[in-house]
Amino acid sequence: MNTETSKTDPRFKIAHREAWIGVGLAIFNFIWWFGFAYGLGSRPVEAYTYIFGLPDWFFYSCVVGFLLMSALVIVIAKYVLTEVSFDEEVEE
Template sequence: MKSKKIIEDPRFKQCNKEAIMGLGLGVVNLIWWFGWGYGLGKKPISEYTYILGFPTWFFMSCIVGGILFSILTVIMINKYFKDMSLEGLTKEEIEKYTKEFD
C-alpha cells in the first residue's frame, strides 16, 4: 500500500486563534461581571450609590459590561476574524491559505 502524506488544513491555525480569542474575551467578561457584582455588591444596601436608578454594582456589571463586551466582540470579529470557505481545498488553495495565515 502507498502511504499518502496527510496535509493539515491551514485554516485550523486561524480557527484555533479565533477560538482562543473568543474564550479569552468570555473569561475577561466573567471577571468584569464578578468583580463589579460581588466587589461592590457586598456592601449593606444603605451604603449603595445609584446610577440612573440602578445600584452602581448592577449598572457597571450588567449594563455597562453588556454594552462594553458587545462592542469588543464586534471589534474583535471585524479586526481579527477571517472569512473562510468551509469547503474542501485544492492544492492551490492550501498554498494560498498557508501563506495567508502564517
C-alpha cells in the first residue's frame, strides 16, 4: 500500500479516531487510579476507612476503577467504534 492510498483510504481516518479514543480511555484510567490511590492512600493508616475489608483508596482505585473502565470499554466498543473491513480495495 503506498502513501497516496493511505491518505485517501477512509479506514485510516476511522482507525486514527479510534486510536485517540483508546488513548483517552487509558489516560482517564490512569488519572482515576492515580487520584484515588495517591489521593486517599496518602493518609495515615489510622485514618483509612474500609469497604468490604479493603482500604477505601484501594477499593475506589482498583475495584471501582476496573468496573468503571470495563463498562466504558464495552459501551464505547458497542456504540462508538465502527466495524471496518480489512479486505484490500481492488482498483479497476
